Amino acid sequence: MDDVEFEHLDRDATRAIFSQIQTVYAAAFPEYSLDGHRDRTFRQLKVPGFETVTARSNGALIGFVYGLPLGEATGWWRGLEPPRAADYTAETGARTFAVIDLAVLPEYRGRGLARRLMDELLQGRTEERATLATSPGKPDIQRMYQRWGWREVGRVPGGEGATQTAFDLYVISLR
Numbered sequence: 001m002d003d004v005e006f007e008h009l010d011r012d013a014t015r016a017i018f019s020q021i022q023t024v025y026a027a028a029f030p031e032y033s034l035d036g037h038r039d040r041t042f043r044q045l046k047v048p049g050f051e052t053v054t055a056r057s058n059g060a061l062i063g064f065v066y067g068l069p070l071g072e073a074t075g076w077w078r079g080l081e082p083p084r085a086a087d088y089t090a091e092t093g094a095r096t097f098a099v100i101d102l103a104v105l106p107e108y109r110g111r112g113l114a115r116r117l118m119d120e121l122l123q124g125r126t127e128e129r130a131t132l133a134t135s136p137g138k139p140d141i142q143r144m145y146q147r148w149g150w151r152e153v154g155r156v157p158g159g160e161g162a163t164q165t166a167f168d169l170y171v172i173s174l175r
Contacts, residue, residue: 004062004113006120009052011045017054020061028103032163037101044068044100053121055104055113063104065117069127070096076131080154080169097125097174099132115148125174133167145170 014021018041025037044050044066052066070076070091076098077089099121104114122130134142136155146152150170158164 003057004116005056006116007054007056008120009054011050014050014052014066015042015045017061021052021054021064024061024064024103024105025101027105029163036163041066041101047071049097051121053117055117057108062108063102063113063117065099065102065114065121067097067099067121067130067132069093070098070131075159077156077169079157081156082154084153094126095128096171097122097127097130099130102132114144118148122172122174128175129171129173131169131171133169135164136166136168137164142168142170148172 009017018038021041022034022037025032026034029037047068049069050066051068052064054061055063071093072091074091076091076096077084080089099118102114102118104117131153132145132150133156134145142152150172153169153171155166155168157166
């Protein structure tokens with residue numbers, strides 16, 4: 001995997017290669033709707049601070065990860081069980097970075113690429129912590145995040161248009 005090139009993209013650059021991102025997304029998550037993915041991502045692209053990291057091999061997109069800072073009005077923590085204190089779930093727009101999607105083509109899995117993408121996205125972030133949501137039905141993915149140092153903080157219900165009826169939330173300190 002020494003031939004992999006990583007690139008940081010802002011929202012405009014992400015939009016410009018979105019068809020390539022959707023090709024990787026479809027291969028990584030064949031059970032999810034591409035229309036739903038596009039609609040969610042295009043809403044998220046409007047958030048200041050949205051960032052993508054891509055991985056390419058021989059010029060071809062083989063993986064990506066993206067996320068955004070959580071704003072004051074976020075619904076990220078809504079319905080969290082077990083409940084957390086208000087000071088834990090309070091957001092400022094600069095406190096928590098949410099990792100939204102991490103995808104690697106199936107033929108490139110098991111080589112550390114997902115971890116390298118995540119590290120590339122989170123290194124140098126100014127927020128104090130990062131969070132991500134996983135499917136309760138994917139214990140292998142949850143164990144992967146736990147090996148990387150993420151800790152589970154609870155479960156939230158999936159909102160309208162979500163890929164799951166519930167999500168397990170994980171957090172990692174960035175400082």
